[in-house]
Every structure is written in C-alpha cells, then in structure tokens.
Amino acid sequence: MHSPETRPSLIVRLGGAADQSAWWSFVETYEPFLKHLVARQGTPPSHVADVTQQVLISIARSIDGFSDDGKEASFRRWVHQVSRNVVIKYMARQRKQITGQGGTDALLQLDQQPAIDDPALEDQYQHELIVWAAEKVRSEFAPTSWQAFWGTMIEGRPVAEIAGELNVSAGSIYMSRSRILRRIRLVLNEVMQ
Amino acid sequence: MNAWHPSDDVLRLVLDEHADAQTDEDVTSHLDECELCQTRIEQFAESSHGIRESLRRETMSGSLALDTPKLAAPSETAWLADFAVSFLQPTDQPDAIGKLGEFEVQSVIGHGGMGIVLKGFQPELNRPVAIKVMSPHLASIGTARKRFLREAQATAAIVHPNVMPILSVSESATLPYLVMPYVACRTLQQRIDTEGQLPITDVLRIGIQVAAALAAAHRQGLVHRDVKPANILIEPAVDRTMLTDFGLARAADDVTVTRSGVIAGTPQYMSPEQARGESVDARSDLFALGCVLYAMTTGRPPFRSETSYGILRRITDHPHRPMRESQASVPVWMDHLVYQLLRKDARNRISSAEETQRLLEACLAHVQQPSIPLPSEVMASKRPNIRLAILLTVLVAASIPLAAINLWDRSRTTKPPFIVTRPASHPSSTPSEAVGPDFVLAGPVTESVWDDQTKNETTSLAEIDSQLELIQKQIESLQRSLDVKKQP
Numbered sequence: 151m152h153s154p155e156t157r158p159s160l161i162v163r164l165g166g167a168a169d170q171s172a173w174w175s176f177v178e179t180y181e182p183f184l185k186h187l188v189a190r191q192g193t194p195p196s197h198v199a200d201v202t203q204q205v206l207i208s209i210a211r212s213i214d215g216f217s218d219d220g221k222e223a224s225f226r227r228w229v230h231q232v233s234r235n236v237v238i239k240y241m242a243r244q245r246k247q248i249t250g251q252g253g254t255d256a257l258l259q260l261d262q263q264p265a266i267d268d269p270a271l272e273d274q275y276q277h278e279l280i281v282w283a284a285e286k287v288r289s290e291f292a293p294t295s296w297q298a299f300w301g302t303m304i305e306g307r308p309v310a311e312i313a314g315e316l317n318v319s320a321g322s323i324y325m326s327r328s329r330i331l332r333r334i335r336l337v338l339n340e341v342m343q
Numbered sequence: 344m345n346a347w348h349p350s351d352d353v354l355r356l357v358l359d360e361h362a363d364a365q366t367d368e369d370v371t372s373h374l375d376e377c378e379l380c381q382t383r384i385e386q387f388a389e390s391s392h393g394i395r396e397s398l399r400r401e402t403m404s405g406s407l408a409l410d411t412p413k414l415a416a417p418s419e420t421a422w423l424a425d426f427a428v429s430f431l432q433p434t435d436q437p438d439a440i441g442k443l444g445e446f447e448v449q450s451v452i453g454h455g456g457m458g459i460v461l462k463g464f465q466p467e468l469n470r471p472v473a474i475k476v477m478s479p480h481l482a483s484i485g486t487a488r489k490r491f492l493r494e495a496q497a498t499a500a501i502v503h504p505n506v507m508p509i510l511s512v513s514e515s516a517t518l519p520y521l522v523m524p525y526v527a528c529r530t531l532q533q534r535i536d537t538e539g540q541l542p543i544t545d546v547l548r549i550g551i552q553v554a555a556a557l558a559a560a561h562r563q564g565l566v567h568r569d570v571k572p573a574n575i576l577i578e579p580a581v582d583r584t585m586l587t588d589f590g591l592a593r594a595a596d597d598v599t600v601t602r603s604g605v606i607a608g609t610p611q612y613m614s615p616e617q618a619r620g621e622s623v624d625a626r627s628d629l630f631a632l633g634c635v636l637y638a639m640t641t642g643r644p645p646f647r648s649e650t651s652y653g654i655l656r657r658i659t660d661h662p663h664r665p666m667r668e669s670q671a672s673v674p675v676w677m678d679h680l681v682y683q684l685l686r687k688d689a690r691n692r693i694s695s696a697e698e699t700q701r702l703l704e705a706c707l708a709h710v711q712q713p714s715i716p717l718p719s720e721v722m723a724s725k726r727p728n729i730r731l732a733i734l735l736t737v738l739v740a741a742s743i744p745l746a747a748i749n750l751w752d753r754s755r756t757t758k759p760p761f762i763v764t765r766p767a768s769h770p771s772s773t774p775s776e777a778v779g780p781d782f783v784l785a786g787p788v789t790e791s792v793w794d795d796q797t798k799n800e801t802t803s804l805a806e807i808d809s810q811l812e813l814i815q816k817q818i819e820s821l822q823r824s825l826d827v828k829k830q831p
Contacts, residue, residue, distance in 0.1 A: 192478075270432060270433055273433055274433075276393070276397070277397045277400065277401075280393070280394050280397035280398065281397065281398070281401050284394070284398055284401075303395055303398075304395060304398045304399050319371065319372065319375050320374070320375050321370075321371040321372050321373065321374035321375035321376075322371050322374075324374045324381045324384060324385070325357070325358075325370070325371050325374055325384070328358055328384045328385055328387060329358055329360070331385075331394060331395075332358055332359070332387065334394055335394065338394075
C-alpha cells in the first residue's frame with residue numbers, strides 16, 4: 151500500500167536498529183488508518199495520498215525528539231503518543247482550515263505547534279480508529295459472521311431472530327461476534343498501544 | 344451437555360481460532376444452550392463497550408451497514424457522506440449522530456455535488472429540520488462561500504408556497520449551512536425513476552407550480568440555475584410541489600464552470616448559454632423548465648449522451664427529439680409548448696415564468712374541460728399557420744380547375760386517371776412536375792413555401808411532419824367534399 155516515493159521523506163534518525171524497524175512497522179500499520187482518517191476528514195480522494203504523506207512526515211519529524219526511557223517498548227509508546235498528537239492537531243486544523251489558511255504548506259508545520267487538549271477531538275480520533283479497525287476486520291470474516299455480529303451487537307436485535315434469518319445456530323452467533331470484537335480490539339491495540 | 348463447561352483456556356483458544364476443529368464445534372454447540380458460557384465468552388472480548396458505541400454511531404451514516412458493499416476505494420460521494428459525521432460535534436442524545444449548532448443531527452438524508460443534507464432536530468422549537476451543509480471543497484473557496492450565503496439570504500426572502508423556505512442561515516460555522524423545514528417528500532427525480540412518464544395532468548400541475556416558484560424567484564432577481572427533477576420536491580399528502588436548492592446552484596457554478604472547466608453533477612438540464620459558460624438570466628431557468636416538462640412527459644430528459652461533454656454538445660448544437668416521436672400519445676400542443684421553452688436562442692423562448700405558468704394553466708383547463716380552447720400560443724406556431732393558409736389557398740385554387748378537368752375527364756372516360764390523386768402527394772414529391780397549366784402556376788408558390796421552411800434552421804422535422812399530415816387531411820376532406828358535390 152505504500153507508494154515508493156513516500157519512503158525517503160519518512161526516514162528518521164534513530165539510534166538503534168531495533169527502533170528503525172519499529173518505525174517501519176509502525177508506518178506499515180498506521181498509514182492505512184491515516185488514509186482512512188484523512189479521507190473522512192473531507193479530503194477529496196485525489197488528495198488523500200498527499201495529505202497522508204504530509205501527516206506522516208510531521209510525525210517523523212516529531213520523532214527526532216525521542217529519548218529512550220529504558221522501559222519496555224519505549225519507542226513504540228513514544229511514536230504512538232506522537233502520532234496521536236499530530237493527528238489531533240491535523241483534525242483541529244481541518245476544522246479551522248476552511249476559513250483560514252489551507253493546503254499542505256500548513257500541514258508541514260503541524261509538528262511545530264503545541265499539543266491540543268480537546269476532549270471532542272480525542273473522542274473523534276478514537277472513533278475513527280474504531281471505525282477503521284472494524285472495516286479492516288470485516289474483510290477477515292465471512293459475511294454471515296459479520297451480519298450476525300452487526301445485527302445483534304450493534305443494531306441490538308435478538309440473537310434468536312438473527313439466527314433464524316441467517317439460518318445459523320445461536321451458538322455460532324455468540325462465537326463469531328465475540329471473535330469479531332476480539333479481533334477489533336487486537337487491531338486497535340496494535341495502533342494505540 | 345450443560346454439565347460440561349469449557350475452561351477459560353479452551354475458550355480463549357477457540358476465540359483466537361487456535362483450537363482444533365472438533366473443540367471448535369463442541370464449544371459452539373455448547374454456546375447454543377449455555378447462557379453462562381455465552382456471558383463468559385463475551386467477557387473475553389474485553390472492554391467492548393467503546394467499540395460498540397462507536398459503531399452504533401457509525402451506523403447512522405451507513406458506511407459500515409450490513410448490505411452496503413465494503414468501500415474499496417472511497418468515491419467522491421462516499422467521502423462526502425462520511426464527512427458529515429466527521430465535522431459534527433459529539434452529542435448526548437442517544438438517537439443523534441452529532442450536533443451542529445443548536446441542532447441534533449439524526450441522519451444523513453442525501454448528498455450531491457454542492458453539499459450534504461442532514462436530518463436534524465431543533466429541541467428549542469421541538470421540530471424536525473433539514474440542514475444543508477456546504478461541501479468543504481466549495482466552502483474553502485471564498486467567493487463560492489460568499490455567494491452561497493448571499494444567495495441563501497436572498498432565497499430566504501422569497502416567500503412562496505412553491506419555494507422551499509429557508510428558516511435560517513449560518514455563516515459562522517466552519518462550513519456554512521442553511522436550515523429548512525423537514526418535509527416528508529420525495530423528489531420528482533425519484534418519481535420519474537419509479538413511475539416513468541407521468542400523466543399529462545400531473546405534468547401540467549407540477550409544471551405550473553415550478554413555473555410559479557420561478558416567477559417568484561425571478562421577481563426578486565434571483566436565477567435558480569439548477570432547475571432539475573432532483574431539485575423539485577413533491578409532498579405526496581397534499582400534492583404540493585416545492586422548488587429547492589437556490590443558493591447552492593449559484594455557488595457551485597463559480598467553481599465547477601469558471602474555475603476548473605469541469606462540470607459537477609449532471610448537465611442534462613442546463614441551458615445552451617449555461618453549457619457555453621456564458622452569463623445566464625431568468626430565461627435559462629425556462630429552458631431547464633422545458634427540459635423538466637419533457638422528462639416528466641416522456642420519462643427521459645431531452646438531451647442524452649454517454650458523456651457530460653456529449654450532453655453539452657447536444658444541448659448547444661442539436662434540436663431535441665420531439666416528444667411525439669417517442670410517445671405518440673403526447674398531445675401536439677404539449678410538443679409545441681415544450682418546443683417554445685427549449686429554443687436554443689433565449690430570445691425566442693416564452694418570455695417569462697409568469698407567461699409559462701399562464702400557458703400551462705390554460706392547457707390544464709383545456710385537458711380538464713376540453714370545451715375550453717387551448718391558448719393560441721401552443722397551437723401551431725404563427726408562421727407555419729400563414730404558410731398553411733397560403734398552401735391551402737393555392738391548393739383550393741388548383742383544385743377547382745382540377746375538379747373541372749376531373750368532370751371533363753369523367754364525361755369522356757369511365758375511369759378517372761391518376762391525376763386526381765396528384766394534389767395529395769404533391770407537397771412531398773418534386774413540385775415542378777407539370778400536370779396541367781394551373782399546376783405550372785402553383786409550382787413556384789409551393790416551392791417558395793418549403794424553401795422558407797428549410798431556411799429556418801430551428802424548425803424541427805416533426806413540425807414539418809405534422810404540417811404535412813394536416814395538409815394531407817385537408818386535401819382529403821376537400822376531395823371528399825368535391826366528390827360529394829359531383830355525385831349528390
């Protein structure tokens with residue numbers, strides 16, 4: 151999914167080889183989410199790749215400030231914290247952008263701005279992550295499993311009703327919906343730490 | 344079976360799909376019956392509350408809903424609908440997807456090239472509302488934004504039963520939006536899509552109301568610019584028609600035509616001057632109204648092509664296909680009326696929306712009470728009338744000696760030769776063929792009549808056809824009457 155030209159601009163100066171590979175594996179998981187979020191922020195499809203790259207570059211720049219605290223998965227925790235801050239800044243800007251300055255030039259300075267403490271945006275970030283994770287997980291399951299999960303857990307319809315509709319046992323509905331929820335949780339953990 | 348419960352470890356293995364097939368099957372069928380284990384397995388899914396809440400909120404926008412196919416690549420319309428959710432403020436209301444100003448937003452009703460329409464609720468006044476939000480790619484353009492607001496305010500000033508009222512306009516928000524009453528209705532486009540061509544009385548009733556709405560707008564100096572079935576709402580209960588989407592059309596126009604040279608949405612109802620990117624006035628709306636009448640009458644818009652460009656070329660360069668060619672049941676006067684709205688040159692169209700409304704009303708009166716005569720404007724247009732008169736005079740003049748020849752012939756032979764049938768076929772065959780001395784005289788006159796017609800580029804084939812048909816009938820009846828005179 152990565153465009154090759156994204157790579158050079160995303161190279162960050164990191165001490166250890168372990169951190170280097172951690173960074174790349176982060177980009178691997180985070181970039182698809184970022185694309186999803188950028189698209190849903192109202193960016194026309196033709197600009198999504200561009201804006202995604204700008205946000206990633208901002209994240210990469212902020213990472214220069216990383217110092218190892220010696221605890222477990224130090225770099226991963228750091229990079230997730232940084233990316234979350236950058237993305238929330240991006241979302242805040244996106245809200246204001248329509249009246250003020252816009253374009254990628256403005257995005258380039260995301261890493262130079264103070265962090266934003268806005269519970270609404272935090273919620274929004276969380277929400278987007280969940281929607282993205284659900285969409286990702288959806289493709290891993292059979293359509294009937296997804297329908298069972300969606301019908302009973304999200305739409306709140308009785309298990310027996312859905313079981314009859316899909317012609318599956320109640321047991322398999324409990325099984326597949328728990329599996330789906332668990333997978334969504336795992337995907338979220340990968341990104342949120 | 345209930346006596347046996349799987350251990351935590353087994354449950355976890357099954358959940359992660361690491362258990363063998365037999366265990367998997369056993370646990371699944373155990374879950375059928377055992378409520379305890381149903382609860383247990385759900386606990387393994389861990390704090391799912393947040394996930395479920397988020398997804399529930401998401402169902403409102405429909406992007407993850409059951410039946411919709413997964414969005415592989417976000418399309419232009421899909422991101423717009425998704426966007427609706429992303430700019431709303433969070434809300435405490437369980438049935439709302441978010442908040443916009445004082446309104447609780449409940450769902451996304453629709454979206455188009457210009458913006459998104461949301462269904463909202465105004466708690467203070469306890470009423471449902473429709474909120475039209477300008478789409479972000481337009482809102483980021485200063486002039487489009489200003490236009491949107493100005494036109495919205497102008498629209499708010501039109502108070503007319505056939506114009507969708509605007510309750511308020513908000514410009515302070517990041518995206519400007521306007522608030523309208525929420526009316527359970529469907530668009531004319533939806534009606535045409537499901538029913539196809541409409542009965543002529545419905546065509547006229549809807550046409551009258553749209554013309555009335557346009558008249559009200561034009562009196563305020565406001566040109567709609569985007570009159571099309573999708574912007575015409577029909578309230579089923581009271582059979583009222585409302586024109587909507589005034590300001591958005593103007594705002595979009597700035598971007599879509601003058602800025603990028605690309606036209607958003609369907610250009611099928613554009614006027615030729617609009618298609619050419621020239622300045623437009625009220626008469627442009629009348630052309631669009633003509634297209635709408637055409638679409639209602641036949642079930643299809645007058646100018647069709649595979650591509651937008653193709654449609655534009657048809658609008659500017661080609662005459663529309665007369666409705667009677669595809670639907671023989673369409674009255675001739677309806678074709679005439681629509682023809683006068685679809686004139687390429689704005690100066691030749693019916694002069695105003697008021698006038699159009701008057702004509703449509705007169706036609707409706709005629710349909711409902713056939714003894715009421717049709718307005719002369721929708722009968723055969725004036726010039727052909729004169730031509731017809733000349734032609735008939737000529738033919739009558741020609742027929743008298745013909746009859747004489749005929750009588751003379753009869754007195755000599757028992758069977759008349761083919762000469763008698765000549766006048767009937769004459770206009771469509773070469774006119775100069777001399778049959779008798781009188782026809783030599785008649786030839787040039789008829790010829791000049793047809794020459795005149797071919798010079799008039801906008802004259803449609805159907806008009807000629809209908810004239811021919813008329814002439815044919817006149818001649819036939821003339822002959823019959825002559826025959827009657829001959830053999831009383």
